[in-house]
Amino acid sequence: MNADASCLNSSTASNAVPRERDMNMNKEASPPVIEVTDLYKSFDGVHAVDGISFSVPAGQTVALLGGNGAGKTTTISMLLGLLSPTRGEVRVLGARMPDERHKVLGCMNFSSPYVDLPKRLKVWENLTIYAHLYGVRDVKGRIAELSEDLELSNFIGRPFGDLSAGQMTRVALAKSLLNAPKLMLMDEPTASLDPDTGDWVRSYLERYRERTGATILLASHNMSEVERLAHNVLMMRAGQIVDQGAPTDLIQRHGRDNLEQVFLDIARGTTSGKKGAAA
């Protein structure tokens, strides 16, 4: 059988990256994990994504921030190969999406509260199926590890549909970690979670990135989450990147006290912002 070898060429696998707010430090060391160039997506003449360009270096956490309809989920869908761009180019781990997606889908993973796992299946059954789909060699061992790490053991034998929102999020997180991905795409990873569970998930993601050197791209409405996790923020409005930078830089540049105020400025168009250049 033919095997795609591109995954192994990525340099994101094992280099743990120290927590470092300056993205440019890492940029020189390795090629970008995500490279988006002049990307457009239109639906019936409406521009959902309107000419964005950015890149995400290895080992960084980058947040897409914007109001509803800003184009975050559309952008993530194109990064995952679920959506074809109208124009422009998306490269993930070196592969052009969606045409070359099968070269890299085994090395990345995805989590979103808007996409489910089969509710009738038990947690361990769901994880077993996806472990096989991702080619995990020691399926039982990996599920046991994740079960311990994410504390799933109390409900691993229960149907997914019977779980609380927090438990479902942990299972979705376990599914997205089955293949120890080099790139995680997370659409609102802590939506609808209580503060304690949300904080736990954020801590977990932080630690996971630190110890594996994985790259994380997350879309979020939660400003404290973004401030805490992200090295860089891409502020989106009406399909465009209207500003970007480290959270502290954005706060300083806009003369505000926190990221939420910056977000409101940009969402309401009360500051002009700068249209994005490559990160």
Add this chain to the structure above:
Amino acid sequence: MNDLQTPPPIPSDVCVPQPAFSPRRVLALMLRHLYVLRRSWPRLLELMYWPLVQMVLWGFVTKFFLGHSTWVAEAAGVLISAVLLWDVLFRANLGVALPFIEEMWSRNLAQLFVSPLRDAELITALILMSLVRTLISVTPAAFLAMPFYDVWVFELGLSLLPFFANLLIFGAVIGITVAALILRFGLGAESLCWLGIFLLAPVSAIYYPVSALPEWLQWVSLSLPSAHTFEGMRGVLFDGVFAWDHFFWAAGLNAVLLSAATVFFLHMMKMARVKGLLMQQGE
């Protein structure tokens, strides 16, 4: 929750190169549906229920016709065999379309399509699940026809296998086409699962020979693998002869139609990627 102070090691063998076609991924997708089937007795019952009801109904019709119809009297098993083989076709269609719809109902489609699963593996898994569901469905009815009506459908002998295979593949062709249309037009089109197959039933010559149809419809009928298969079945039951010409026509038409259905499905997948349908599936 864990304090995250002692993180477990990350296994080094999990992010590995993926083969272009993986039987393991096919089995993984089958496993997803087998897990549901194995502990859902209502689903298993539903699978077996209709073929049994059909068999009982047509068994009594056969008993009546045995005394009133010389055609049926010449081959007592012709109606019951037709009923059971029709169910093979019907269940094979549902066996492909329903598991696909189930992924949409459970909003699992996007998860599958961001995994390394290939389109060809998805189609293969759906066809194999169709085989499993069809066997579960028609086997009890086939065995019960013997004590109930003294009809042993296996008297078709080895010829049963090519009939079964041709109907299974044609059912899968219809199922793949329906799945592609549902992918494109959403769950509002799910009734196509049932409508599509019943549209073909009158011209499939299940209970009567193709010659019973008006001449112009005979051409439509003979363009379907199902009509050739049922003609072949009658050839065995009435004349004791396996009609190779009907078999080759059915197999050839199946090869063409399966290729066309696969191309159509892949085209609809491409359309779904353009229109953003893969992220929006679900009720």
